[in-house]
Amino acid sequence: MKLGILGTGMIVKEVLPVLAEIEGLELVGILSTPRSLPLAKELAQTYQLPLATSDYEEFLADERLDTIYVALPNHLHYEYAKKALLAGKHVICEKPFTMTADELEDLVVLAKERQLLLLEAITNQYLPNFTYLKENLHQLGEIKVVTCNYSQYSSRYDAFKRGEIAPAFDPKQGGGALRDLNIYNIHLVVGLFGAPHSVQYLPNMDQGVDTSGLLVMDYQDFKVVCIGSKDSSAAITSTIQGNKGSLVVNGPTNSLPQVSLALNGQDIQVINQNAAHHRMADEFIAFNEMITTKDYQKAQTYLDHSRAVMQVLDQAASSMKG
Known part of the structure; x- marks a missing residue:
């Protein structure tokens, strides 16, 4: 797995040293907002990532990347995951997967059409x-x-x-x-x-x-x-x-x-x-194995679980309004 990370927040700072120790996982790049680009470059230097940018199109076009880890605020998960799938990249997305179950279903369709793996980073x-x-x-x-x-x-x-x-x-x-x-x-x-x-x-x-x-x-x-x-x-x-x-x-x-x-x-x-x-090590060890071996069946089991969770979130949000 050749990984590109979206974000420079607390979860990224926490997981980078973990990812750096996983055998077979290659850290390639980090994307940030223009304001946070100095921090992204600092993290890239510390963990020896060759790519640090605030340009998502440039990021997705880099052929050294095969997987995108979306570690952005919740409301941005769908937009950035969708662009990654459209660019032919596997996607690992932080919890909660998306804001609605319908958004997740849209991503599921895209991933299936392009034979890409779509996974949720959920430790437990x-x-x-x-x-x-x-x-x-x-x-x-x-x-x-x-x-x-x-x-x-x-x-x-x-x-x-x-x-x-x-x-x-x-x-x-x-x-x-x-x-x-x-x-x-x-x-x-x-x-x-x-x-x-x-x-x-x-x-x-x-x-x-x-x-x-x-x-x-x-x-x-x-x-x-x-x-x-x-x-x-x-x-x-x-x-x-x-x-x-x-x-x-x-x-x-x-x-x-x-x-x-x-x-x-x-x-x-x-x-x-x-x-x-x-x-967070166990989940990324599993992600690395599934993506490297293209284990679609195992990934589908985890994806079905995430879809059931999103249905619960939708029902909870609906009851909160009503």
Whole structure:
């Protein structure tokens, strides 16, 4: 995989040292806004990327690139991913994939027409602890209740209250707790149980954006509540309860750092099968393998999962309006 990165934000600065260590992954270029071009050039020099520019047409025309990683504000994902696909590049897009399910479907059609891989960068689906959860759900018997709480007081919240609106709190840019934090909870639940029967989102709204909220997902035989909050903090934990025991994720749903299995009448087992490396390493190792080997079947499985998540987001946004 010969990778070009779009953006110079926090996630890019975090992932660059991770990508630099992945065998077989070649870092080729970085795209920025004209204002951020000095930073892009600095990052390119640090990580030995031969290309740094603010011209997207020039970027896409570079034949050294075969894959584009879209790490831009949420509302730009669709536009930049579409241009990349039209230019014949595979696409890896940060979560949430797009603003609407229809936008994602448009990208799916383009990727299929051009025989390109389209993937969402969502850490938890690729972590060994996620596999452990999925493989041990049956031990819980009949699932009854699932709760996920990812509440983290935002460093930008105080400025937001003063009227300084960062992208993370700008509804026009896809900001808000649903798409920023609760999205990880949704991916976890849909990854484990598939699409829900119905969805309702109950947000706390401030200046037109959901600064926190409860997402209720009805699976008929059991119920799920996902909490995402940027305006308050609490213990970050998720629990899957069945009539024979429970599984608990101790920590954020984006990294699943530790899992506890508690079966009725038995001692609690604490498990951590995640590797010692950064939480984003596993997904990019998988992306590199899928793109290098053109494993369309495996990529399709992950894409179908992302489509189901986008349907949940659409339903949540619709219930928020209505």
